[in-house]
Amino acid sequence: MTQTAPAKVGDATTANVFMTVLTRGPIARSEIAHRLGLSAGTITRSAKPLIEAGYLVEDAAGDVTRPGRPTVPLKVVPEREFVIGIKLAGDHCVGVVVDLLANVRATREVAISTTSVDAVVTAVAGLVGQLRLAVDGPITRLGLGLGGHVDTRVGTVRYAPFLDWRDVPLAKILSGATGLPVVIENDVNALTVAEQWFGAGLDVPSFAVVTIGAGVGCGLVVNGALVHGAVGLAGELGHVPLDPAGPMCRCGNTGCVEARSADTAILRQVAADTGRQDLDILAAAELARHGDAAAVAAFEAAGNWLGRALATVANLVNPDRIILSGEGLAASDLFESAARQSFYTHAYGQAADCDLLIRPLPEHTWARGAAAVAIQHLFLTAPTR
Ligand SMILES: [Zn+2]
Secondary structure (H helix, E strand, C coil): CCCCCCCCCCCHHHHHHHHHHHHHCCECHHHHHHHHCCCHHHHHHHHHHHHHCCCEEECHHHCCCECCECCCCEEECHHHCEEEEEEECCCEEEEEEECCCCCEEEEEEEECCCCCHHHHHHHHHHHHHHHHHHCCCCEEEEEEEECCEEECCCCEEEEECCCCEEEECHHHHHHHHHCCCEEEEEHHHHHHHHHHHHCCCCCCCCEEEEEECCCEEEEEEECCEECCCCCCCCCCHHHCECCCCCCECCCCCECEHHHHHCHHHHHHHHHHHHCCCCCCHHHHHHHHHCCCHHHHHHHHHHHHHHHHHHHHHHHHHCCCEEEEECHHHHHHHHHHHHHHHHHHHHCCHHHHHCEEEECCCCHHHHHHHHHHHHHHCCCCCCCEC
């Protein structure tokens, strides 16, 4: 297997042309020009180095040339290189190898025994080694998503509560351990990129992905662009303060969305009302499904607060769609109705017209999103080495 560095061609316009062909191709230069608001000549100049470097080809089969208007579409060469995407969780990580169209070619998973940086990097490097053996072609970079505050620009994990990490320059460390350029991203943002590229966010200019379960996360795409904010903290829906009378959140503030609607909030309520301290979230859900009134009420209360949180997103961003995902959906039968009712009660005016989509997604989709982030960075920024 040959390892080749990705060609560095062009500038931001080249990157935009590449991404447009990637997500919309096969597509004619004139259509790219229309979508990007640039001249056909600019598109032709920007596409040329991508064609010469083997990333794009003309799709002769799609030629619909009319007199005086050449429209031979461009398409991406999927096997030009392969990219690894990894979703890092607290006790395991899932990895995929994808081609440039983000088609999954292989999936692997490894356990993580402890959350020290060394142990996690060793586990991720082992996973990368397995994935390298799984495809016959050049793997040129790695994208990794994890929960917490990730500053993608500098490749540093500012704070990852489930790993108890602060200010870990993970991209640089992982690059040293694997020999690959590395891009890291908040895991929900990576999932949001996956949805934008090949999921339920396709063809909607503005949407949000809200994930529920152990925490509450949120990725935002506004007018086609993923929102990071000043230092990568945009979309921290879990710590939006909703309830002044609410319990203390793990962040130290009072009444955050997480403190009212994450798994811990449900379990706290169930324990207070039933005396059952021994339940995990699946057992609490079973208790509710067997008719325990206190357990039913705890899930409905969490749903009610979640609906307020979703209305907050709708009122602030006015997305076309909110996609609700995450492991917490395993109990959606117990809270969806309350969440929808609360959402429609609190969404302002036509913000309530937002499409609210319940969408369970497998873990490898999160990893695929991390790979998609790495592909997006192919021509955007200097890789972290
Ligand atoms: Zn909080």
